[in-house]
Amino acid sequence: MLWTLIPAKSFHQSKRRLAALFDAEERAAISTALLARTVRVAKTALADSAIVVVASGDDVADVAHAAGADRVIMPRAEGLNPQLAEAALHVPEGADLLILHADLPLLTPQDLAALVATPGPVVLAPDHRGEGTNALLQRAADRFFAFGVGSCARHREEAARQGLQAVLCARPGLARDLDEADDWAAVEAALGHGTPLSAADLIERLKRPI
Numbered sequence: 358m359l360w361t362l363i364p365a366k367s368f369h370q371s372k373r374r375l376a377a378l379f380d381a382e383e384r385a386a387i388s389t390a391l392l393a394r395t396v397r398v399a400k401t402a403l404a405d406s407a408i409v410v411v412a413s414g415d416d417v418a419d420v421a422h423a424a425g426a427d428r429v430i431m432p433r434a435e436g437l438n439p440q441l442a443e444a445a446l447h448v449p450e451g452a453d454l455l456i457l458h459a460d461l462p463l464l465t466p467q468d469l470a471a472l473v474a475t476p477g478p479v480v481l482a483p484d485h486r487g488e489g490t491n492a493l494l495q496r497a498a499d500r501f502f503a504f505g506v507g508s509c510a511r512h513r514e515e516a517a518r519q520g521l522q523a524v525l526c527a528r529p530g531l532a533r534d535l536d537e538a539d540d541w542a543a544v545e546a547a548l549g550h551g552t553p554l555s556a557a558d559l560i561e562r563l564k565r566p567i
Contacts (some may be wrong), residue, residue: 359406361455368526373420383556390563395459402466438502456493465515477524479516482531
């Protein structure tokens with residue numbers, strides 16, 4: 358069985374690097390819509406997977422439940438990698454584990470289907486810069502989490518240390534995150550089709566049926 362963990366910060370603490378574009382209320386609303394959509398995409402594409410949100414706040418837990426997450430885990434640890442390690446303790450031994458970031462506005466069910474169809478003990482979906490990791494699938498590995506700057510290379514190195522091949526799955530919907538101000542232009546172009554978008558426009562598009 359596959360377990361999918363979707364980590365999410367408290368909405369009022371997220372997307373601070375977009376402060377030049379959106380105010381705090383808009384950033385929180387965007388983060389809310391992104392998480393809800395990611396859960397819905399995962400539920401659509403991964404029908405046999407347990408969809409679990411790793412929440413850093415009650416606001417995240419409420420949205421995760423409303424979006425249809427099978428479970429919410431609120432770890433005590435601080436920092437993404439320790440939180441994932443704590444959450445992974447709830448995953449049954451021998452289960453496949455997918456870590457999926459929630460800030461992927463172009464993600465489709467087809468992207469996730471392609472990811473889980475990719476053979477290999479470790480499958481990485483790099484960000485559009487080829488540096489970060491937006492999704493990490495572990496099938497036959499000791500659990501490891503090295504998210505942060507340069508995580509794609511670190512995940513490949515750890516897989517190699519375990520004697521495992523790390524396979525890349527490059528898909529536009531998995532690669533294009535919304536993390537930096539520079540990311541907004543690409544997201545706006547993809548969703549707006551040449552029309553400038555406001556925060557409200559983005560949220561409306563994220564709420565559309567999958």
